[in-house]
Amino acid sequence: MKIVVDAMGTDDAPHSEVAGCVRAFKQQSDLEIVLVGPPSILEAELKKYHYPAGCISIEPAADVIGMDEKPAEALRKKPGSSIAVGARLLADGKGDAFVSAGNTGAVAAASLLYIGRAPGVKRPGIASLFPSRSGFSIVIDVGANVSCKGVNLYQFAVMGEVYYRAIFGKEKPSVGLLSLGEEEEKGYEAIFEAHKLLEASSLNYAGHVEGSDILRGTVDVVTVDGFTGNALLKFAEAVPSMVFSGLRNEAKRDFIVRIGAWMSRAALRRLRKRWDYAEYGGAPLLGVKSGVIICHGKSSPKAIKNAVLVADKFGRAGGARQIAEMVGSGNDER
Amino acid sequence: MKIVVDAMGTDDAPHSEVAGCVRAFKQQSDLEIVLVGPPSILEAELKKYHYPAGCISIEPAADVIGMDEKPAEALRKKPGSSIAVGARLLADGKGDAFVSAGNTGAVAAASLLYIGRAPGVKRPGIASLFPSRSGFSIVIDVGANVSCKGVNLYQFAVMGEVYYRAIFGKEKPSVGLLSLGEEEEKGYEAIFEAHKLLEASSLNYAGHVEGSDILRGTVDVVTVDGFTGNALLKFAEAVPSMVFSGLRNEAKRDFIVRIGAWMSRAALRRLRKRWDYAEYGGAPLLGVKSGVIICHGKSSPKAIKNAVLVADKFGRAGGARQIAEMVGSGNDER
Secondary structure (H helix, E strand, C coil), rough: EEEEECCCCCCCCCCCHHHHHHHHHHHHCCCCCEECHHHHHHHHHHHCCCCCCCEEEECCCEECCCCCCCCHHHHHCCCEEEHCCCCCHCCCCCEEEECCCHHHHHHHHHHHHHEEEEECCCCCCEEEEECCCCEEEEEECCCCCCCCCHHHHHHHHHHHHHHHHHHHHHCCEEEEEEEECCCCCCCCCCCHHHHHHHHHHHHHHEEEHHHHHHHHCCCEEEEEEHHHHHHHHHHHHHHHHHHHHHEEEEHHEEEEEHHHHHHHHHHHHHHHHCCHHHHCCCCCEEEEECEEEECCCCCCCHHHHHHHHHHHHHHHHCCCHHHHHHHHHHHCCC | CEEEEECCCCCCCCCHHHHHHHHHHCCCCCCCCEEEEHHHHHCCCCCCCCCCCEEEEEEEEEECCCCCCHHHHHHHHHCHHHHHHHHHHHHCCCCEEECCCHHHHHHHHHHHHHEEECCCCCCCCEEEEEECCCEEEEEEEECCCCCCCCHHHHHHHHHHHHHHHHHCCCCCEEEEEEECCCCCCCCCCHHHHHHHHHHHEEEEEEEECCCCHHCCCCEEEECCCHHHHHHHHHHHHHHHHHHHHHHHHHHHHCCCHHHHHHHHHHHHHHHHHCCCCHHHHCEEEEEEEEEEECCCCCCCHHHHHHHHHHHHHHHCHHHHHHHHEEEEEHHCCC
């Protein structure tokens, strides 16, 4: 697998990207990585590390799209940006997957523009991992589509199921449709449509689920419109600092709590990490022709390493092709 | 203030209701309470307590609507249920506010049917408290309206602002509109409309907010459609057990963590309580002619006591009348 990595996306680019790619080789030695960015900067950074010769190449890209730029406008103005160049490499068959920690909207727009939707997919969706009691659940869409039709929600479920299987190796991941309760009559028109499509599909469909089921791990994959999914994702991202800053404040006021928290610190750190979705390899944009993994701007080298490994795993499993096949058959059924 | 309390709503009714009402007198001695339910059962329960003579009366209601019954159907079939009888007491001017821990949909439907919307209110909304770094934020709507127009989102903001002021005594609570980011161009049609109405209003409007801002306490009141609000509420309800069961598992595996967690137990209990919204007096149905407070079916006596006190506070502040006045003026502005 040849993984194209935007080297200019994180807040401390290209350090996290280069360090993350070098670390990825230690876990998966038969990778090939193309780093996209300004050659002189990347060469200087690469010199700091030891890595298998010939496994990392550089593709020049002079521009960088900022986090606050408007996606479509930025892509038009900066065709030579690392995001645009990276996406075009995949379009030209010069890479199998794309990893970027840059402007999420720009990565999604470039992927649609250059790589294109997988056949049959109406709208790609962004999936995100959430911690659950039984491990992880996947929520899709978390922001690519503000409002959705039934067929979109159905296709998100298909895409999330393929991704979950590829990454976690579970043969028949279960799928839930987010609504206001278990009753079938709750929801709105798109929910009713999606419910029918999901019931008629070959998916392991568990029916309606609620927000609590994401954390309970009732199902592996939760399909939802991107507006609600985004609200849940942002809310979940704020949970650990809310909980742990609360504990810190308690510890400041009380010496016994301070010692107790210190004794539990390794456990608390592990708990906190479970909420840090960036640790687990970013959020895939599913439904495009190749694997595209969008990482948080604050990604550490470890997060980038995990994203590269996830991109590799998804690519080897033929995830994008599987999605096209399953979505195609779903459409035929209608 | 005369507070009508459905005595048959909680899982261990009428114990929590009766105990909660008796406790409410200790904090607010000039209350009058009407308990609605089967007289023989309520009289037997009331005998267990001491309370100011003549302050608690009983209104007979033979039926109870179950948690799993369909709201509209159940109301039709059981006009003599505690929920229907309680709501009718308000309609007949025999009470100033209604507290029920029964079937949420049935309480909302009975309130609309018997008490009716406040003048100018298009659609009532259910508000809920969320813990935030700075105390509490209010999210409205959390489930009464699956899809919303701009004017609904605007009115939710008005209603939430009035409630926040009445309960927390803050003069100009800030209001945010939930969307996908701070940029004004993100969202969908109803969001754009609501944004315009909010900008033109006299509210302390802070613009778009994200899911994370609810916990950060960026604003006091967050307005959102009931589908997304319900997903957030249910998600938040599952957070404490997710976090604390994780800590329990860590403690089981490691003796040092077990001692540390034991030393911090008072602090952990306080942290956990902050996430237990039932502790804080239930969720008001705002936009009806009187105060209606909907409590969780699992409400403890303390939760019922708080709900009664909140209903009293909202009633004394003339909350329902204030909402009608502000919503009316907002409509004129359009």
